[in-house]
Amino acid sequence: MTTQPDRVHHLLDRLLRGVLLPAEAEQLAGLVRELERQVEDQVANRAAQAITAMGTDVREARTERDRYRLAWQSARQRAEAYGEGIMRLCDDRDTWKGWLEQEQAHSAGLRTEVARLTAGTTPAEHCGRQKPSLTQHTERTECVLRPGHHGSHADQHGARWWWISNAGTTP
Secondary structure, three states: OOOHHHHHHHHHHHHHHOOOOHHHHHHHHHHHHHHHHHHHHHHHHHHHHHHHHHHHHHHHHHHHHHHHHHHHHHHHHHHHHHHHHHHHHHHHHHHHHHHHHHHHHHHHHHHHHHHHHOOOOOOOOOOOOOOOOOOOOOOOOOOOOOOOOOOOOEOOOOOEOOOOOOOOOOO
């Protein structure tokens, strides 16, 4: 017994040579209808697979689109919130800047007033590390002000004291 493709080829060959019998023509027609049905089934199956794959692709594309849309909306909302925050900071900055300018003007006025009240007077300079006031015999200390400063080597009470010398002599 021959297989179906071999039988179809044999009958087609007889048809082309013009020697096909009517019974063989019926067999050939039946085989062609069967092959046509198989091809249609295969095409339908492949189309269904393609549609299913496309459906999966469409679902994935929709999911990705929704994800991008959500990310865009979230970024836009954050940008709006940041913008509002920045505007609040700018408003606060302007308020703080106004307060600073007011205080600077007030401080400048106070400095002017102090300069007017102390005009012609120089602050008294005292040497550092003052000698203790209750003791008479304490070690001498060294002046820590800049060399050649104005004023005397007197402590806050006007008492004088001396520089420590390297030779160890007292003035």
